[in-house]
Amino acid sequence: MNPLPLDPQNTRRDFLKKLSAASLAALMAKEPRAFANSAVIHPKATADSCILLWMAGGMAAPETFDPKGYETYEVGKPVSKVLSTFPAIDTTADGVKISAGLPNLAKVMDRATLIRSHVLADLGAILHSRHQYHWHTGYVPPQTVAAPHLGAWMARVLGPRNSVIPAFINIGQRLEGVGESEELKSFTTAGFFGAEFGPMNLPFPEEAARAVRPPKGMEGGRFENRYRAYRELIDRNPNRDYLSDYQQESMLRSMENAQRLLGAKERGAFDLTLEPKESFAKYDTSRFGRGCLLARRLVESGARFIEVTTEYVPFLNWDTHNNGHAVLERMHKEIDAPIAQLILDLEARGLLDRTLVIIASEFSRDMLIEGTKGNVLKAGADMPKDDTLREPKHYGLHRHFTGGSSAVMFGGGMKRGFLYGETAPERPLVAIKDPVSITDLHATIFTAMGISPKTVYDIENRPFYATVDGLGKPVRELFA
């Protein structure tokens, strides 16, 4: 498949000219407007597409991108000695080490900007979905209006790159039948922007093709025929008055767009069975790995914002509450090859320069400390009573830690082989240099995508900013 030409200056205005997938309702929606009488000037974009690789459940930085204080498992060893359960390995970036178990990522770290000083807010009693809400919207729940997801901002301000590929695609997370699903839904949304800018949810990458395929049994022209009959019934409606009704027009326009997407050649991008076997195998480590492959194919076809999640299910995946070391051996395997391959594939296709790839998580983890405030919890199913390792299940980072976390960015105008920020050498591993908040990280992402962090929309006569109060400051040092 030929990738679409990437238009470095693709702006919402161009998109509007094309009158593409947005419905009339969306086109009618108010443009962002300035508050405090200062004009919002969008920065020049350094990226056209964005892929967020979401490590849901709390990815322990010391076990991934900020290894330190490695200790082997030994019965009777004090827990306080252990910062990491994996040794560090060299990477292609000078002086940057990451955890053993991530050998493929180690090979592409020379393309990465690694932030080791990402600081998450302390929201009191730690609740994953609440921190995830904060990370994805930039706002701490609850909010008096429904806050839009980062992807919804991209959809709202930038629109789709390709009129038949939805602007905001969310891969790998079920919203039904998993713990905290109501909380997940509350931020996996366009919020007050309205459904037009909401996510297309594809929880299972291998089933994504179904989402854009005519329904089953619609082969042999039946699907087209159904639509033709539908249009004919509208044209033949004896009541002629409402043919010019605006609400009706808007509805028909959306139906037309859906029909177009379901018949467009680009929908092949959603179909992983079309990927060559050899290439498929490189990504086929897990649902997340296949999600990375789907993301690559969609970016090639002109997707705007894609999130790929290691699915959040309480106590699964990165949410390690016992046996942390063993679980992370698996998580390393799941993410290592696919992410590295994604970067290499984007690079080989000439897309990496204009595609911003971000690895992030709602917080880091620690063996002893809960939150940031030195809140040491004793005992529990995952913690030996006398603070020494007794069983293998004690060996791992089982506490939530918000004081210092890692985020990685590739491409999209970011520096290559660049290290930013630092955490303390000893517990607590808080960021001690160049802290980067969610607000500023969002400002960085928005800026790279050509969206001013001060972008503001009116809701209920009140301003709602892309970053809280419009105060997000992009981290300039990260840009190449």
Next chain:
Amino acid sequence: MPFFPVRSQLALVVVALLQPAAAPAIDFAHDVVPILRERCADCHTGDKKKGGFSMNSRGDLLAGSENGKMVVAGKSAESKLVELLTTSDADSQMPPSDAKQKRLSAEKVAVVRAWIDEGAKWQDGFAFKKPSYEPPLKPRRPELPAVVDGRAHPIDRILDAYLAQHGKPRPQPLDDAAFARRVHLDLIGLLPEPAALEKFLADPAPDKRTRLVQSLLGRDVDYAEHWLTFWNDLLRNDYSRVGFGPGTGAPVTRWLYNALLTNKPYDQFVRELIAPPTPESAGFSAGLAWRGTVSASQTREVQFAQSMGQAFLGINMKCASCHDSFIDRWKLSEAYGLAAIYATQPVKIARCDKETGAVAKAAWIFPELGDVKADAPQPERLKQLAALMTHEENGRFTRTIVNRLWHRLMGRGIVHPVDAMQTEPWSADLLDFLAVQFRQDGCDLRKALELICTSQAYQSRAVVRQKDDNTGAYVFSGPRGKRMTAEQFIDAVWTLTGTAPERIDAPLLRGFVSPEVVKNTRIEAQWIWQGEEPAENAGEGGAAAAAEAAAKPNLVALDKTPDATPTAARPSRVKIRNAKNKLVLRQKLDLPDAPVSSVGVWGQDVGGVNFLVNGAQYQNDRQLIRSRGVTTLDFKNGLRKGANEILVAIDKPAGKTSPPGFALQIQMTMRDGTTALIGTDATWEWSPDLPTEKAQINGPEAKDAQWFPVAVVPAKPRHEQVRQPMIEALAHASQPQPPARASLMKSDLLQRALGRPNREQIVSMRPEDLTTLEALDLANGDALGNALAAGAKKLATRNWDSPGALTGWIYRAALARPPSPDELTTARQLLGEKPTEPGVQDLLWAVCMLPEFQIIR
């Protein structure tokens, strides 16, 4: 425009100002107004009150901002305004550092100083902008215009005069069929049944429309289950919803359902929500709590202020709960005054999340009507608030609700948006009339709906919408079409295809229970409890064990439950806590045949109960309905032919209590219509442990070694108390249930795709337009596709005289009209000579996708 005296020597004045000793009088109109207009007016006049400060009028100017006085007349040196105009602090300076307005030159500052020093004189009656509209509080009965052309309905008298005054023609009348479809969907949320529609069309009586309205409003269950959607949105109530941690309000579902079913007067309805007489209606006021710390503007007390304001008064307190509102008159102190009514602890006022040091004093926002006693205990304060909210003289309260109803029926509010009740109505007479009439009718919601639906205004054709008709001044010219809600759409599809699910999600027994059925229902169950304690387990119970068990749950996973829907690709595992202080009760029974239906009720005076029938677990709200100390459970097909095992795992109360009891009565309806009863009695067995392996729970090979005979407990007064509720619940649960309604289901992909909100926030208006992603779900989503396929299967097997007859049925059922010859031709091409399932399915799809179907006109 205010008139100012001409002045010709401005230049001289400025020169003079530079020599203070000789300062002549400052002319407000020519010296001061231009400065303020140019540099300050954008943010501080008209309806703009940045920082809570307006200089629209002299009164506003002197009232100051949320930070206190801005201007001290006669004393420029003490006036904060001057300080802000001259400060070099970029954060506090005025105009702000990022504003397009330039700062004031020294000369201009000197003018302002001099003006203040001279007493900040003002032109009489001058305001920068027309003062923003301030809605009246008190109710008002407008004088009705004369009847014209025999149109005597009070709404028509008002609107006919209104239209004449605005030079607009009356909207065209609606034909009977379109009226019937609209009024069905509006009042009960369902399409008219084809047979009933025919009967209505054939009825020559002139009052048939009024009778139809009344008969629809008399369909208690249909009415309640339709309006539940509206109220669930407004009261952010749902069957699964965000909210963690203690404090989140319990759903008010059962209370709300019964309030709608019995048409509880709206004033009483609101009083019960504000000052709940039972816990069933407490959830709305209690708000929504997330675990962890939340911002000051989202504590549950402040949520209370916001909810009271928005839901019942159309006031947006969200601004004022952070700082004095920039957009209306509400102040931070007023939002916190409401919050303090609910609070049980002193509430510290916080501005933009920073405490001001002040403590909120409980206060009502319209002191004209009275106030709450700030030092009364919380339940008293809530009662006082409830009384003030629903006070006869609180016209804002009645105007807000009738405006919402008008919006639902007519497509646009008289005040719009409906939560911005500070906005000027397009017809104050209409709004005020509806409000006083509503009060006069005893705050009867159905009467208010009847009043609107019987007007000629309602019974007119929907206007053709224009692209920009949501902006600019609105002039009424007829009702607007309304997009079907997700619930209306899904109900309509279920009706057309006969595919409504058997089970609802809402924890409700629907409709009324028939007294006849109650009379014929028996409870034979006895109260039982564990018998003699086996020696090896003695001493294991008690508080210490309970605490330990709670801290270290031993989870037993069960792979399937009867609730696992076949479409769920990956059912989640159900877990049951096998704590050590369980009392497990068991009964084994052989059934000659599988019952057609079986329901159970139990009473208990102990903690949590887990229920396992043949290894399948019943525990969530969908399956257990709790009310009045009784829990009701619909087993559906949990009991089967042959051997059955019923296990009841009860969390034993910690510590010493008098011996509790448990009584369960199951009523089965067999294939031949007979009923059979199983109740707890001496034949039950008990064990201190739940079998720990799944196989042991499931199979007849479960270890029997630990089972002991139960003891029958003599019924105590508290047991006798739940006897009647048990009988009523069992009778109610065994009544046949009508087909499910979408409003009673948890939100799913399709409902969300069609605009059902998450209900974390109050929602009073849903999106009007279908989006592309929604259209995608309609074009290829499974939920709709499956329903249409099932419906097509049923329809295709019926004996139709011709494809045209089938098309005719679909058109009548879906659109309440016959197809035109052209439409028949198209349908026939789709169906073929002999309608096939795919053909019928595609025609159903095409009809359901018509704007005529989805937009209620």
